[in-house]
Amino acid sequence: MTQNTTNPQRKAVIYTRISEDRDGGQLGVGRQEEACRKLASDLGWVVVGVKVDDDKTAYGRNGMRAKRPAYAELLDMLAERRADAVLVWHTDRLYRQARDLEPLIDVVERTGSVVRPVTHGELDLASASGRMVARILASVSTHEIEHGRERMKAKHKEKRQAGHFPGGIRGFGHKPLKKRAPGAPPQVPQTDPREAALIERAAQDVLAYAADPSTGRSLGAICRDWNERKIRTPRGKEWGIPSLRVMLTGARLAGLIEHTDPETKQAEIVGPASWEPLLDMETWQAVRQVLRDPSRNTYTNRPADRQIKYLGTGLYRCPKCSEVIRAGGAHKGEGQRYRCTAGHVTQYAEPIDYVVERVVIARLTRPDARAAFSAPEKSAPAGLSMEKLNASHAALNARLEGLVEAFADDDESDPVEFRKASRTLRTRIAEIEQQITDAVTAAASAREPGPLDEVDMPELVRRHEADPDDALAWWRETLSLDSRRKILATLAVVTLQPGRRGRRPAGAPEFDPESVRIHWVRTDGTEV
Known part of the structure; x- marks a missing residue:
């Protein structure tokens, strides 16, 4: 041409x-x-x-x-x-x-x-x-x-309500599905006897270990055993504690459809599934309760080499989704970064921590600091009986578990009515948990010292007047990271705005202090 x-x-x-x-x-x-x-x-x-x-x-x-x-x-x-x-x-x-x-x-x-x-x-x-x-x-x-996307969401919702397999990779314990011809009815996952037996044994081991650590096996021990025997996840990878926990607590094992809302991140059981359960309801509920027990969280008792290393981890917040920001995402040869879990914010940690602590110190050296950040005198909250609150919490959880079990056993149950009743119980449970938290917080604040009690305020003021950078160095040497985090968490809410997009203009600084917003609060959470 x-x-x-x-x-x-x-x-x-x-x-x-x-x-x-x-x-x-x-x-x-x-x-x-x-x-x-x-x-x-x-x-x-x-x-x-x-x-x-x-x-x-x-x-x-x-x-x-x-x-x-x-x-x-x-x-x-x-x-x-x-x-x-x-x-x-x-x-x-x-x-x-x-x-x-x-x-x-x-x-x-x-x-x-x-x-x-x-x-x-x-x-x-x-x-x-x-x-x-x-x-x-x-x-x-x-x-x-x-x-x-709207059509796809509607299609997936329809499939969930009908109890059909949602699609994607097979679940552990079920055989792979064959490619479905256009117009053919939805396929029902079939049980893989070998993997189903492994799930049953793992569930019994978890329950036994929870009752007596000298019996049964921990999640880590189960992972090591399966990996040594070349038992892989459906994606062909080795098992880890997080993947094993997710698998054992999934409603799929009990023959139920569970859906996690992508916006709220809240999961709810939609109704019965079309496949046979791999665990009986009682065993699955017991395993789920054990593995979701908050007391199992070792985050606050982690070994020294896994302690939190950055001031803002879990404290700084994203202005778009209000989720906490954590350290992570550092590239080789670069400094650590703070990242929002949804990807809205990514900023280098060091300059942000420097600005935040400089501002906190400057605020604390002002004459009105103690008066501004002290909680106003108030009497203990009335009508909060921990014994009654705990009893109500246990009773509501028992009702919720009973509702799930009854719904799973009744093929003619109305999914809409189930979700309505489930939502009501969950709302009430959340209210009781908040009342328990308020009662514990009130009791603790009555007997614990304030976050500023361990700070030598006159020395901080003297050093800050002479040299703010020297005051910051002294602050970091005198107080542990844990203490500084407690002070920050008690006195301020810090939000990180997204950094500049695209190319940085010539001569512009790499970090914009205006991207850090600090909102002051008293030790009781009221605004300053």
């Missing part, structure tokens, strides 16, 4: 993407690249690079952009003028949402680059009308994805 001489020769970078590559063969992105190279030949353009995001979605959630390394490299090539054209199969390979389109528009406006999809003509991002069309296409693409 004769080259198109009306187009000036450009340095083109090819971008290909596919959301899901199940076999890892990259056939989808390969076909896209082939079509783009043919178009480059027709246009007389020189291909100077190929950027591939294989098995990467372009749809970001929770207000965040999807992580696509190759797309970021593509924008860098255009910004640095190493390329002045983009070849792509279709615009939805480049962007699915407006938040991904805007950086591309910015680069095109500054560099005069062009975008040429294979499936239609040049994408005009240099004019207001062209940008309007591009943004409309992005909105349409976003709508298609969101509409598809």
Whole structure:
């Protein structure tokens, strides 16, 4: 074919993407690249690079952009003028949402680059009308994805209510399902006798060990035994305590459907499943109760080498989802970071801790510090009998367990009525637990010293007036990390705003102190 001489020769970078590559063969992105190279030949353009995001979605959630390394490299090539054209199969390979389109528009406006999809003509991002069309296409693409997710959610909800297998990888104890033909009825997972026997033995060992550690086996011992015998998870991996605990406490073993709400992270039993239970209800409930017992949590009694090492772990909060932020995600050769569990916030830990402690010290050295952070005098809460509260808590839990058991045994039970009754009981249990917490807190605060009692305030004030950095060094040397965390948890609520997106402007600091928000409270939780 004769080259198109009306187009000036450009340095083109090819971008290909596919959301899901199940076999890892990259056939989808390969076909896209082939079509783009043919178009480059027709246009007389020189291909100077190929950027591939294989098995990467372009749809970001929770207000965040999807992580696509190759797309970021593509924008860098255009910004640095190493390329002045983009070849792509279709615009939805480049962007699915407006938040991904805007950086591309910015680069095109500054560099005069062009975008040429294979499936239609040049994408005009240099004019207001062209940008309007591009943004409309992005909105349409976003709508298609969101509409598809709504249909998928409705489909999964229907399957859960009918007790059908939700799909995905098989559960341990069940045989793999065969590929279902279109229009065929839903398949029912069949019991794997060998794995079912292992589950039964593990459940009995857990219960025996809980009653008497000299008998039965711990979760760790069961994992070691299974791994030595080459017994693997359904994903082909070795067993660990977390994966074993999740498997043994899953409602699937009792022949029930359980669903975890992705927004609230709360799990609830929807109703009976279509498959046979692998454990009887009484055994499963006993195992679940043992493995979910809060007293088993060794987080606060962990060995010294596993103690919390960063000030804000579990204390700092994300402003978007209000979840606590934890340390994690450090890359090799870089400092530790604080990360929100939902991915909203990622910031380096050291400068944040420095700012927070400097501000805390400055606030504590003010003359009104003790008066401001002391809890107002108040009488002990009335009407809180721990004996009655504990009895009510036990009775409500027994009613909830009985409700679950009755629902599982009655094939004609109404799932809607079950969820309504279950939700009522859970709400009441949560209220009782809050009353117990309030009573324990009130009793503890009456006999325990305040968080500032171990601080030599005159010395802190003297050092801070002379040199704030010396005061910080003294603060850290004098008080343990645990003590400093208790003071911070008692006196303030710290939220971390997301850091700057994209490239940092020349001369701008790597850390923005304004991203740290501190809200002061008294020792009783009331605002200062």
